[in-house]
Amino acid sequence: MKERKKVSNSVVKRLPRYYRFLGEIKNSGMIRISSGELSRRMGLTASQIRQDLNNFGDFGQQGYGYNITDLHNEIGKILGVENKKKTILIGAGNLGNAIAAHMSFEKRGFDLIGIFDSNPSLTGKFIRGLKVKPVSQLDDFCGKEKPEVAVLCLPYEAAEKLVNKLYEAGIKNYWNFSHFDIKKLYPDSAVENVHLSDSLLMLGFHSNENL
Amino acid sequence: MKERKKVSNSVVKRLPRYYRFLGEIKNSGMIRISSGELSRRMGLTASQIRQDLNNFGDFGQQGYGYNITDLHNEIGKILGVENKKKTILIGAGNLGNAIAAHMSFEKRGFDLIGIFDSNPSLTGKFIRGLKVKPVSQLDDFCGKEKPEVAVLCLPYEAAEKLVNKLYEAGIKNYWNFSHFDIKKLYPDSAVENVHLSDSLLMLGFHSNENL
DNA sequence: TAGATTGTTAATCGATTAACAATC
DNA sequence: TAGATTGTTAATCGATTAACAATC
Numbered sequence A, B: 001m002k003e004r005k006k007v008s009n010s011v012v013k014r015l016p017r018y019y020r021f022l023g024e025i026k027n028s029g030m031i032r033i034s035s036g037e038l039s040r041r042m043g044l045t046a047s048q049i050r051q052d053l054n055n056f057g058d059f060g061q062q063g064y065g066y067n068i069t070d071l072h073n074e075i076g077k078i079l080g081v082e083n084k085k086k087t088i089l090i091g092a093g094n095l096g097n098a099i100a101a102h103m104s105f106e107k108r109g110f111d112l113i114g115i116f117d118s119n120p121s122l123t124g125k126f127i128r129g130l131k132v133k134p135v136s137q138l139d140d141f142c143g144k145e146k147p148e149v150a151v152l153c154l155p156y157e158a159a160e161k162l163v164n165k166l167y168e169a170g171i172k173n174y175w176n177f178s179h180f181d182i183k184k185l186y187p188d189s190a191v192e193n194v195h196l197s198d199s200l201l202m203l204g205f206h207s208n209e210n211l
Numbered sequence C, D: 001t002a003g004a005t006t007g008t009t010a011a012t013c014g015a016t017t018a019a020c021a022a023t024c
Helices: A009-027 A035-042 A046-053 A068-079 A094-102 A135-145 A155-166 A194-208 B009-027 B035-042 B044-055 B068-079 B094-102 B134-145 B156-168 B197-207
Strands: A085-090 A112-117 A131-133 A151-153 A173-174 A189-192 B085-090 B110-117 B130-134 B147-154 B175-178 B190-193
Touching: A009 A035, A009 A046, A009 A068, A009 A094, A009 B197, A035 A046, A068 A173, A068 B197, A085 A135, A094 A112, A094 A151, A094 B094, A112 A135, A131 A135, A135 A155, A151 A155, A151 B068, A155 A173, A173 B094, A189 B035, A189 B197, A194 B009, A194 B068, A194 B175, A194 B190, B009 B035, B009 B044, B009 B068, B009 B147, B085 B094, B085 B134, B094 B110, B130 B134, B147 B156, B156 B175
Parallel strands: A085 A112, A085 A151, A112 A131, A151 A173, A173 A189, B085 B110, B085 B147, B110 B130, B147 B175, B175 B190
Antiparallel strands: none
16 A cells, blocks of 8 residues: 555645635636646745645646646545545534535545434424434434444534434534534544634734735 | 734634633633633643733732633624624525524624625515525625625635625625635735535535544 | 646745743 | 743754656
């Protein structure tokens, strides 16, 4: 098995954007693109694009550039969109409901198979064709379905209480909308944090700067 | 007027986190903290914390450390939480509804004063005590209320069509949940992008790595 | 073939960490 | 005062950009 050198986080953060742009360019009917042309469209340097891509393989051809469809597919593979991961979502309040209903999970390699909430006024409700189940059924469900990914749309305290149950059930990948630090507790887990309030505060900072 | 040296984005991204941690530590009743102790709690180096803070002023005292309440307030000021900015939200679908209902705008320096949608089945509905207005009333509303910030919970095409109207109405700060690149179109605007699908794809990448 | 463009090495730039004199 | 801890300068590390030989 090929030992893959650790890819830096700066590179990883750009991958979804490459994937997005290449998807659009592909739809526009173009066949090939050079790092130079792609750099102009994305506002990066051609050097950076070539460096980034060469973390993963030699996708281009000298004198020609990159085949758009191929490159799009390759980056898709790197991002794992072809490997559908069973996913559950916990917390069907406003935010959880929106995430469940609104995100194109399938297109991005996730298969949402269960939604849970501890609030009895939400259980039984249907979201995206899935009946919201009480959290008490979580263990059972995980035992049967073996989900790999959990989306946490919960406040800090609820996340704190729940995570060890999920981890025990074998879930090691988290899309975390709370401020509870899962990675600190379970360093071998993969965590993507979405800190909406942090983002809003940064906007506050930048709006100040403009004065 | 003091010429403020441009603060790097790496620093800005850490500010909300400082603010958050200091708020919690303050609530725990502590009075003072050293960069060393804060670094342990936050998983940073003490050096980095001192470097970061010294972008904005000399908040500490040799031999003592930092007064927690003071530092929390100072960072709050830097993030503009004391300057309530009139804010409108456009797009009251699942996501917009969740954002409007769920975010503590006031605590973070924003005052949500209007919600708009072009879909007649949503207008008239109340969210967070605000009646959803049709987009056709946007110009009028902006003329009267002069909002400074817009939250865009719209798909790409709708954002693309709407942004120039908002910009013309004097709005220069955007919390943007679409993939439409506002900053490219209006480089003098302040934009915070929330690319949820990019975040999800990154989780896909990291979950792959764990195999 | 000649021109274009890659993959990759070297140079530059910026951010993080370490060290320490200043000072509370 | 002595000990602690800052603010800041210097050293290190990592990421970005530039350059160019390899090659399609």
